[in-house]
Amino acid sequence: MPGEAELRTQVAIIGAGPAGLLLGQLLHREGIDAVILERRSADYVLGRIRAGVLESGTVDLIARAGCDQRLRQEGLPHDGVNLCFGGARHRIDLAGLTGGKQVTVYGQTEVTRDLMEARSAAGARTVYEAAGVHLEGFGSSRPLVHFLKGGIAQTLECDFIAGCDGFHGVCRQSVPERAIETFERVYPFGWLGLLADVPPVNEELIYVNHEDGFALCSMRSMTRSRYYLQCPADEKVEHWSDQRFWEALRARLDPEAAAALTTGPALEKSVARLRSFVAEPLRFGRLFLAGDAAHIVPPTGAKGLNLAASDIRYLSEALVEYFNGGSTAGLDAYSTRALARIWKAERFSWWMTSMLHRFPEVGRFGHKIQLAELEYLVSSEAASASLAENYVGLPY
Numbered sequence: 001m002p003g004e005a006e007l008r009t010q011v012a013i014i015g016a017g018p019a020g021l022l023l024g025q026l027l028h029r030e031g032i033d034a035v036i037l038e039r040r041s042a043d044y045v046l047g048r049i050r051a052g053v054l055e056s057g058t059v060d061l062i063a064r065a066g067c068d069q070r071l072r073q074e075g076l077p078h079d080g081v082n083l084c085f086g087g088a089r090h091r092i093d094l095a096g097l098t099g100g101k102q103v104t105v106y107g108q109t110e111v112t113r114d115l116m117e118a119r120s121a122a123g124a125r126t127v128y129e130a131a132g133v134h135l136e137g138f139g140s141s142r143p144l145v146h147f148l149k150g151g152i153a154q155t156l157e158c159d160f161i162a163g164c165d166g167f168h169g170v171c172r173q174s175v176p177e178r179a180i181e182t183f184e185r186v187y188p189f190g191w192l193g194l195l196a197d198v199p200p201v202n203e204e205l206i207y208v209n210h211e212d213g214f215a216l217c218s219m220r221s222m223t224r225s226r227y228y229l230q231c232p233a234d235e236k237v238e239h240w241s242d243q244r245f246w247e248a249l250r251a252r253l254d255p256e257a258a259a260a261l262t263t264g265p266a267l268e269k270s271v272a273r274l275r276s277f278v279a280e281p282l283r284f285g286r287l288f289l290a291g292d293a294a295h296i297v298p299p300t301g302a303k304g305l306n307l308a309a310s311d312i313r314y315l316s317e318a319l320v321e322y323f324n325g326g327s328t329a330g331l332d333a334y335s336t337r338a339l340a341r342i343w344k345a346e347r348f349s350w351w352m353t354s355m356l357h358r359f360p361e362v363g364r365f366g367h368k369i370q371l372a373e374l375e376y377l378v379s380s381e382a383a384s385a386s387l388a389e390n391y392v393g394l395p396y
């Protein structure tokens with residue numbers, strides 16, 4: 001019969017990125033059924049190289065989902081982070097300034113792989129390569145999600161829809177314009193990233209403010225490095241040979257790091273544009289937005305993935321409260337609770353970006369102000385503590 005639902009679930013999750021997969025796993029552990037619809041293939045999702053730094057709250061949530069075994073073994077706990085400017089490196093003692101808190105270096109790709117494996121071991125339903133996802137009736141008590149799988153039209157009937165489909169997803173775009181407000185800043189530059197199987201230049205991350213532009217030395221393991229360079233927003237990756245990348249990076253580092261840098265062939269190179277973006281509110285009847293579908297931060301504060309996780313913590317608790325406790329209080333509070341934390345991470349990411357990048361329009365005066373701010377930051381315990389508190393993650 002046309003219009004009859006072929007599939008039924010409690011929560012339809014759109015998107016199998018870290019937000020959607022984490023939500024699916026947290027719900028599964030509480031006996032709540034969810035179906036994930038993902039536009040891409042599992043391999044494609046795993047091929048995207050993205051974030052690398054997890055807050056302890058994110059690690060705790062992954063543990064709650066039962067997916068932290070490999071993370072505990074292979075993740076690298078970091079007690080500090082380094083700022084390099086004026087050719088000298090300064091360490092921020094994250095643990096010392098936050099009563100012992102750390103961050104864990106573990107790639108988003110690995111988080112995603114662990115969550116995918118747990119989901120398939122649990123026999124939970126994920127539809128990869130689901131095309132033409134289309135939402136209907138989320139303002140009513142019977143939302144429907146239509147999609148095509150292998151050219152066959154299907155309909156998923158559900159109680160709630162979780163829009164975890166990233167910045168370019170369909171969920172936010174399904175909301176009538178008058179019901180949603182957006183706030184945005186697009187930065188006039190991007191990041192060129194390179195992944196290589198070489199030992200990291202330093203045991204901890206180094207964020208660099210240099211005349212040539214920002215640079216970041218990060219890692220995935222003690223044998224795999226991830227480096228970034230500030231570049232024009234429309235930069236073409238083809239213009240960057242491995243050799244050009246390594247030379248440009250070396251030129252932005254302090255002498256000790258420049259001497260220690262090991263180079264090698266790139267496993268991956270890509271350009272990402274930098275943007276700050278927030279949509280308000282995050283709830284539209286029975287549709288909830290979470291993760292990059294709701295907000296984007298420039299990666300300078302390492303907050304994108306962590307913010308997706310904190311949304312999912314609030315949303316999963318609210319859904320559990322509804323299905324297992326019969327209360328709508330958490331669902332009613334979701335948007336306000338999540339947005340309060342989102343705006344603080346937006347502020348921190350904007351501030352780190354502003355302090356560390358070359359902005360063509362601010363001129364020499366702007367650069368002097370950046371250096372004064374960095375000098376203040378590394379010489380004042382109060383200022384260092386503020387950075388540390390935000391970097392390890394504000395409380396939920």
Ligand code: RFL
Nearest residue numbers: 015017018019039050051165166169291292302303304305
């Ligand atoms: P994701 O990871 O984008 O996942 C969304 C999923 O939804 C799917 N999708 C759809 N599925 C069905 N139907 C549709 N119509 C759909 N439209 C989209 C997509 O295929 C995808 O699988 O969002 P999520 O789960 O909210 O996770 C957020 C994080 O991925 C993100 O915040 C971070 O990776 C941001 N980010 C970075 N953050 C950092 O902290 N450090 C980084 O170095 C860093 N690098 C990056 C990044 C984000 C990037 N993007 C979004 C282009 C580099 C890039 C290139």
Ligand code: PHB
Nearest residue numbers: 051052218299300301302
């Ligand atoms: C990364 O390792 O990819 C990474 C680390 C810290 C950031 C951004 C990206 O701020």
